[in-house]
Amino acid sequence: MLQQTRVDQARPYFERFMASFPTVSVLASEELDAVLKHWEGLGYYSRARNIHAAANIVREHYGGYLPDDPDSLRQLPGIGPYTAGAISSIAFGRPVPAVDGNVVRVLSRLFMVDMDTRSSRDRRDAEPLANRLVDPQRPGDFNQSLMELGATICTPYTPACSRCPIQSSCMAYRSERVDDFPVRVERKRAPIVNHIAALAINGNGKILMVRRPTEGLLGGLWEVPQESLADEARPEEAAVLMMQKYDCTRVRTADLGMVRHAYSHFKVSATVFRIDVDCPHGDSETRKWMLPEQIDELATTGITKKMLGLLTGEHPQ
DNA sequence: CAGCCGTGGTT
DNA sequence: TAACCAAGGCT
Incomplete structure:
Protein backbone atom coordinates (compact mmCIF):
# COMPACT_ATOMS: atom_id res chain seq x y z
CA MET A 1 0.00 0.00 0.00
CA LEU A 2 2.85 2.34 0.69
CA GLN A 3 4.26 2.04 -2.82
CA GLN A 4 4.09 5.56 -4.27
CA THR A 5 1.53 6.39 -1.58
CA ARG A 6 1.77 8.49 1.59
CA VAL A 7 1.42 6.82 4.98
CA ASP A 8 -1.53 9.00 5.98
CA GLN A 9 -3.38 8.04 2.82
CA ALA A 10 -2.75 4.31 3.19
CA ARG A 11 -3.34 3.97 6.94
CA PRO A 12 -7.16 3.62 6.98
CA TYR A 13 -6.96 1.16 4.08
CA PHE A 14 -4.34 -0.85 5.96
CA GLU A 15 -6.53 -1.05 9.07
CA ARG A 16 -9.57 -2.28 7.15
CA PHE A 17 -7.46 -4.64 5.04
CA MET A 18 -5.81 -6.30 8.04
CA ALA A 19 -9.13 -6.59 9.86
CA SER A 20 -10.64 -8.46 6.90
CA PHE A 21 -7.56 -10.40 5.79
CA PRO A 22 -5.52 -11.03 8.96
CA THR A 23 -3.29 -13.76 7.49
CA VAL A 24 -1.71 -14.67 4.18
CA SER A 25 -3.92 -17.75 3.94
CA VAL A 26 -7.11 -15.78 4.49
CA LEU A 27 -6.09 -13.26 1.85
CA ALA A 28 -5.20 -16.04 -0.58
CA SER A 29 -8.61 -17.66 -0.21
CA GLU A 30 -10.53 -14.44 -0.90
CA GLU A 31 -12.06 -13.49 -4.24
CA LEU A 32 -10.20 -10.79 -6.14
CA ASP A 33 -13.36 -8.65 -6.10
CA ALA A 34 -13.30 -8.56 -2.29
CA VAL A 35 -9.66 -7.46 -2.32
CA LEU A 36 -10.37 -4.80 -4.94
CA LYS A 37 -13.27 -3.48 -2.83
CA HIS A 38 -10.80 -2.95 0.04
CA TRP A 39 -8.47 -1.17 -2.39
CA GLU A 40 -11.22 1.07 -3.82
CA GLY A 41 -9.99 4.65 -3.94
CA LEU A 42 -6.38 3.87 -3.13
CA GLY A 43 -5.23 3.71 -6.76
CA TYR A 44 -2.63 1.62 -8.58
CA TYR A 45 -4.93 -1.39 -8.49
CA SER A 46 -2.30 -3.76 -9.88
CA ARG A 47 -1.01 -3.72 -6.29
CA ALA A 48 -4.25 -5.37 -5.15
CA ARG A 49 -4.04 -7.98 -7.89
CA ASN A 50 -0.37 -8.58 -7.11
CA ILE A 51 -0.72 -8.96 -3.34
CA HIS A 52 -3.59 -11.37 -3.90
CA ALA A 53 -1.49 -13.44 -6.32
CA ALA A 54 1.53 -13.21 -4.01
CA ALA A 55 -0.55 -14.50 -1.09
CA ASN A 56 -1.45 -17.59 -3.08
CA ILE A 57 2.22 -18.21 -3.95
CA VAL A 58 3.31 -17.71 -0.35
CA ARG A 59 0.65 -20.11 0.86
CA GLU A 60 1.65 -22.74 -1.71
CA HIS A 61 5.43 -22.42 -1.57
CA TYR A 62 6.19 -21.06 1.90
CA GLY A 63 3.39 -22.48 4.04
CA GLY A 64 1.79 -19.07 4.44
CA TYR A 65 4.87 -17.24 5.76
CA LEU A 66 6.95 -14.75 3.82
CA PRO A 67 10.59 -15.59 3.10
CA ASP A 68 13.07 -13.31 4.91
CA ASP A 69 15.67 -12.62 2.22
CA PRO A 70 15.40 -9.95 -0.48
CA ASP A 71 16.11 -12.31 -3.39
CA SER A 72 13.24 -14.63 -2.51
CA LEU A 73 10.88 -11.76 -1.75
CA ARG A 74 11.83 -10.20 -5.07
CA GLN A 75 10.32 -13.21 -6.90
CA LEU A 76 6.81 -12.40 -5.64
CA PRO A 77 4.52 -10.28 -7.84
CA GLY A 78 4.41 -6.64 -6.74
CA ILE A 79 7.64 -6.84 -4.73
CA GLY A 80 10.53 -4.93 -6.28
CA PRO A 81 13.89 -3.79 -4.93
CA TYR A 82 12.47 -1.31 -2.43
CA THR A 83 9.71 -3.51 -0.99
CA ALA A 84 12.03 -6.53 -0.75
CA GLY A 85 14.52 -4.46 1.23
CA ALA A 86 11.83 -2.92 3.41
CA ILE A 87 10.26 -6.26 4.37
CA SER A 88 13.60 -7.97 4.88
CA SER A 89 15.01 -5.21 7.10
CA ILE A 90 11.90 -4.07 8.97
CA ALA A 91 10.10 -7.38 9.45
CA PHE A 92 13.09 -9.72 9.67
CA GLY A 93 15.97 -7.53 10.86
CA ARG A 94 18.22 -8.31 7.93
CA PRO A 95 20.95 -5.68 7.33
CA VAL A 96 19.91 -4.66 3.82
CA ARG A 187 7.78 15.47 -16.99
CA LYS A 188 5.63 15.13 -20.01
CA ARG A 189 2.40 17.06 -19.88
CA ALA A 190 -0.62 14.85 -19.37
CA PRO A 191 -2.84 14.87 -22.48
CA ILE A 192 -6.56 15.59 -22.11
CA VAL A 193 -9.01 13.02 -23.45
CA ASN A 194 -12.68 13.80 -24.03
CA HIS A 195 -15.15 11.15 -22.92
CA ILE A 196 -18.88 10.62 -23.06
CA ALA A 197 -20.58 8.69 -20.27
CA ALA A 198 -24.06 7.27 -19.84
CA LEU A 199 -25.97 6.84 -16.62
CA ALA A 200 -28.26 4.28 -18.21
CA ILE A 201 -31.44 3.73 -16.21
CA ASN A 202 -34.01 1.06 -17.02
CA GLY A 203 -37.71 0.89 -16.26
CA ASN A 204 -37.02 -0.48 -12.78
CA GLY A 205 -34.89 2.52 -11.87
CA LYS A 206 -31.70 0.46 -12.01
CA ILE A 207 -28.40 1.79 -13.34
CA LEU A 208 -26.18 -0.17 -15.73
CA MET A 209 -22.73 -0.89 -14.26
CA VAL A 210 -20.00 -2.56 -16.32
CA ARG A 211 -16.78 -4.27 -15.20
CA ARG A 212 -13.48 -3.20 -16.71
CA PRO A 213 -11.02 -5.82 -18.01
CA THR A 214 -8.94 -7.33 -15.21
CA GLU A 215 -5.65 -6.03 -16.59
CA GLY A 216 -4.68 -2.45 -17.36
CA LEU A 217 -6.13 0.85 -16.19
CA LEU A 218 -8.48 0.44 -13.21
CA GLY A 219 -8.44 -3.29 -13.90
CA GLY A 220 -11.41 -5.20 -12.52
CA LEU A 221 -13.23 -2.12 -11.22
CA TRP A 222 -16.81 -1.23 -12.07
CA GLU A 223 -17.92 1.92 -13.86
CA VAL A 224 -20.78 3.37 -15.88
CA PRO A 225 -20.59 2.98 -19.66
CA GLN A 226 -18.16 5.49 -21.09
CA GLU A 227 -15.77 5.82 -23.98
CA SER A 228 -13.52 8.36 -25.62
CA LEU A 229 -15.21 10.87 -27.88
CA ALA A 230 -13.96 11.40 -31.41
CA ASP A 231 -13.09 15.05 -31.98
CA GLU A 232 -15.76 15.59 -34.61
CA ALA A 233 -18.52 13.64 -32.84
CA ARG A 234 -21.48 15.24 -31.10
CA PRO A 235 -21.58 14.09 -27.45
CA GLU A 236 -25.28 13.26 -27.16
CA GLU A 237 -25.37 11.28 -30.41
CA ALA A 238 -22.22 9.42 -29.43
CA ALA A 239 -23.70 8.51 -26.07
CA VAL A 240 -26.87 7.10 -27.61
CA LEU A 241 -24.77 5.22 -30.15
CA MET A 242 -22.69 3.79 -27.30
CA MET A 243 -25.84 2.43 -25.66
CA GLN A 244 -26.60 0.45 -28.79
CA LYS A 245 -23.47 -1.59 -28.10
CA TYR A 246 -25.22 -2.72 -24.92
CA ASP A 247 -28.39 -3.50 -26.89
CA CYS A 248 -30.15 -0.68 -25.11
CA THR A 249 -32.73 1.49 -26.79
CA ARG A 250 -32.98 5.12 -25.83
CA VAL A 251 -36.24 6.36 -24.33
CA ARG A 252 -35.12 9.79 -23.13
CA THR A 253 -31.84 11.67 -22.76
CA ALA A 254 -30.86 14.40 -20.32
CA ASP A 255 -27.55 16.28 -20.18
CA LEU A 256 -26.17 16.15 -16.62
CA GLY A 257 -23.06 18.23 -17.23
CA MET A 258 -19.30 17.74 -17.19
CA VAL A 259 -16.93 15.76 -15.00
CA ARG A 260 -13.15 16.06 -14.91
CA HIS A 261 -10.66 13.58 -13.54
CA ALA A 262 -6.86 13.34 -13.53
CA TYR A 263 -5.12 9.98 -13.87
CA SER A 264 -1.41 9.34 -13.57
CA HIS A 265 -0.63 10.01 -17.23
CA PHE A 266 -3.68 11.67 -18.79
CA LYS A 267 -6.75 13.71 -17.92
CA VAL A 268 -10.36 13.06 -18.74
CA SER A 269 -13.04 15.62 -19.47
CA ALA A 270 -16.34 13.77 -19.70
CA THR A 271 -19.82 14.82 -20.80
CA VAL A 272 -22.37 12.87 -18.76
CA PHE A 273 -25.90 11.97 -19.82
CA ARG A 274 -28.77 10.34 -18.06
CA ILE A 275 -30.27 8.01 -20.64
CA ASP A 276 -33.51 6.19 -19.84
CA VAL A 277 -33.43 2.95 -21.75
CA ASP A 278 -35.20 -0.23 -22.65
CA CYS A 279 -32.75 -3.11 -22.43
CA PRO A 280 -33.45 -6.84 -22.87
CA HIS A 281 -30.37 -8.22 -21.11
CA GLY A 282 -30.00 -8.97 -17.41
CA ASP A 283 -26.87 -9.33 -15.30
CA SER A 284 -23.65 -11.11 -16.30
CA GLU A 285 -20.02 -11.33 -15.18
CA THR A 286 -19.28 -7.92 -16.65
CA ARG A 287 -22.56 -6.03 -16.28
CA LYS A 288 -25.05 -5.49 -13.51
CA TRP A 289 -28.23 -3.48 -13.15
CA MET A 290 -28.20 -1.93 -9.71
CA LEU A 291 -30.32 0.42 -7.66
CA PRO A 292 -28.36 3.53 -6.65
CA GLU A 293 -28.09 2.32 -3.04
CA GLN A 294 -26.69 -1.05 -4.21
CA ILE A 295 -23.75 0.37 -6.13
CA ASP A 296 -21.68 0.63 -2.97
CA GLU A 297 -21.35 -3.17 -3.08
CA LEU A 298 -19.08 -2.81 -6.11
CA ALA A 299 -15.54 -1.48 -6.30
CA THR A 300 -15.97 1.55 -8.52
CA THR A 301 -13.62 4.16 -9.95
CA GLY A 302 -13.15 7.74 -8.82
CA ILE A 303 -14.57 9.32 -11.95
CA THR A 304 -17.59 7.00 -11.74
CA LYS A 305 -18.38 8.30 -8.26
CA LYS A 306 -18.24 11.85 -9.62
CA MET A 307 -20.59 10.92 -12.46
CA LEU A 308 -23.08 9.18 -10.19
CA GLY A 309 -22.99 12.25 -7.97
CA LEU A 310 -24.47 14.27 -10.83
CA LEU A 311 -27.59 12.11 -10.66
CA THR A 312 -28.46 13.26 -7.16
CA GLY A 313 -26.96 16.70 -7.44
CA GLU A 314 -24.10 16.01 -5.05
CA HIS A 315 -20.88 17.93 -5.50
CA PRO A 316 -21.79 19.58 -8.80
CA GLN A 317 -18.73 20.59 -10.80
C1' DC B 1 13.77 1.27 -20.68
C1' DA B 2 10.36 4.66 -21.20
C1' DG B 3 5.63 4.41 -20.62
C1' DC B 4 1.87 2.62 -18.02
C1' DC B 5 -0.48 2.71 -13.73
C1' DG B 6 -4.58 6.50 -9.21
C1' DT B 7 -5.50 9.47 -5.94
C1' DG B 8 -5.07 13.31 -2.87
C1' DG B 9 -2.26 16.81 -0.57
C1' DT B 10 1.03 20.71 -1.38
C1' DT B 11 3.06 24.49 -3.82
C1' DT C 1 -5.24 26.48 -10.70
C1' DA C 2 -1.99 23.79 -12.84
C1' DA C 3 1.88 21.30 -11.80
C1' DC C 4 4.30 18.58 -8.74
C1' DC C 5 4.85 14.80 -5.72
C1' DA C 6 4.34 10.51 -2.99
C1' DA C 7 7.40 4.20 1.78
C1' DG C 8 7.39 1.78 -6.89
C1' DG C 9 6.69 -2.24 -9.95
C1' DC C 10 5.79 -4.21 -14.41
C1' DT C 11 6.42 -4.67 -19.29
Missing part, protein backbone atom coordinates in the same frame (compact mmCIF):
# COMPACT_ATOMS: atom_id res chain seq x y z
CA PRO A 97 19.05 -1.25 2.35
CA ALA A 98 15.53 -0.09 1.48
CA VAL A 99 15.80 2.68 -1.07
CA ASP A 100 12.66 4.65 -1.82
CA GLY A 101 12.28 8.13 -3.26
CA ASN A 102 12.88 9.73 0.13
CA VAL A 103 16.16 7.89 0.59
CA VAL A 104 17.40 8.87 -2.87
CA ARG A 105 16.66 12.52 -2.08
CA VAL A 106 18.43 12.38 1.28
CA LEU A 107 21.48 10.60 -0.15
CA SER A 108 21.59 12.90 -3.16
CA ARG A 109 21.90 15.90 -0.85
CA LEU A 110 24.04 14.20 1.77
CA PHE A 111 26.70 13.20 -0.75
CA MET A 112 25.86 15.86 -3.34
CA VAL A 113 25.34 13.30 -6.08
CA ASP A 114 23.17 13.95 -9.12
CA MET A 115 20.24 11.58 -8.80
CA ASP A 116 16.60 11.54 -9.91
CA THR A 117 14.28 10.15 -7.24
CA ARG A 118 12.01 8.59 -9.90
CA SER A 119 14.77 6.87 -11.89
CA SER A 120 15.00 3.11 -11.25
CA ARG A 121 18.65 3.20 -12.23
CA ASP A 122 19.44 5.97 -9.76
CA ARG A 123 17.58 4.09 -7.06
CA ARG A 124 19.71 1.05 -7.81
CA ASP A 125 22.87 3.15 -7.80
CA ALA A 126 21.88 4.52 -4.40
CA GLU A 127 21.73 1.06 -2.84
CA PRO A 128 25.50 0.75 -2.22
CA LEU A 129 25.45 4.12 -0.45
CA ALA A 130 22.52 3.11 1.73
CA ASN A 131 24.06 -0.31 2.32
CA ARG A 132 27.21 1.34 3.63
CA LEU A 133 25.24 3.44 6.10
CA VAL A 134 22.71 0.90 7.37
CA ASP A 135 23.02 0.01 11.05
CA PRO A 136 23.45 -3.79 11.22
CA GLN A 137 22.06 -3.79 14.76
CA ARG A 138 18.80 -2.05 13.85
CA PRO A 139 18.47 -2.09 10.05
CA GLY A 140 14.69 -1.72 10.06
CA ASP A 141 14.71 1.30 12.34
CA PHE A 142 17.59 2.82 10.39
CA ASN A 143 15.86 2.43 7.03
CA GLN A 144 12.64 3.86 8.40
CA SER A 145 14.58 6.75 9.91
CA LEU A 146 16.13 7.58 6.57
CA MET A 147 12.73 7.51 4.87
CA GLU A 148 11.12 9.52 7.65
CA LEU A 149 13.91 12.11 7.47
CA GLY A 150 13.13 12.54 3.78
CA ALA A 151 9.39 12.70 4.38
CA THR A 152 9.48 15.25 7.21
CA ILE A 153 12.75 17.24 7.14
CA CYS A 154 14.60 16.67 3.88
CA THR A 155 11.52 17.42 1.78
CA PRO A 156 11.46 18.12 -1.98
CA TYR A 157 10.72 21.83 -1.52
CA THR A 158 11.97 24.11 1.25
CA PRO A 159 13.60 21.41 3.38
CA ALA A 160 13.88 22.16 7.11
CA CYS A 161 17.68 22.08 7.24
CA SER A 162 17.70 24.07 10.48
CA ARG A 163 16.03 21.12 12.22
CA CYS A 164 18.01 18.41 10.41
CA PRO A 165 19.94 16.03 12.70
CA ILE A 166 22.61 15.40 10.06
CA GLN A 167 22.94 18.97 8.86
CA SER A 168 26.66 19.14 9.64
CA SER A 169 27.32 16.04 7.52
CA CYS A 170 25.32 17.20 4.51
CA MET A 171 27.58 18.18 1.62
CA ALA A 172 24.81 20.03 -0.22
CA TYR A 173 23.99 22.07 2.89
CA ARG A 174 27.63 22.92 3.57
CA SER A 175 27.92 24.03 -0.06
CA GLU A 176 24.64 25.97 0.15
CA ARG A 177 23.36 23.97 -2.79
CA VAL A 178 20.52 21.99 -1.23
CA ASP A 179 18.13 23.28 -3.88
CA ASP A 180 20.31 21.79 -6.62
CA PHE A 181 19.75 18.23 -5.39
CA PRO A 182 18.27 15.86 -6.33
CA VAL A 183 18.11 16.66 -10.04
CA ARG A 184 14.67 17.58 -11.33
CA VAL A 185 13.65 15.91 -14.58
CA GLU A 186 10.79 17.64 -16.33
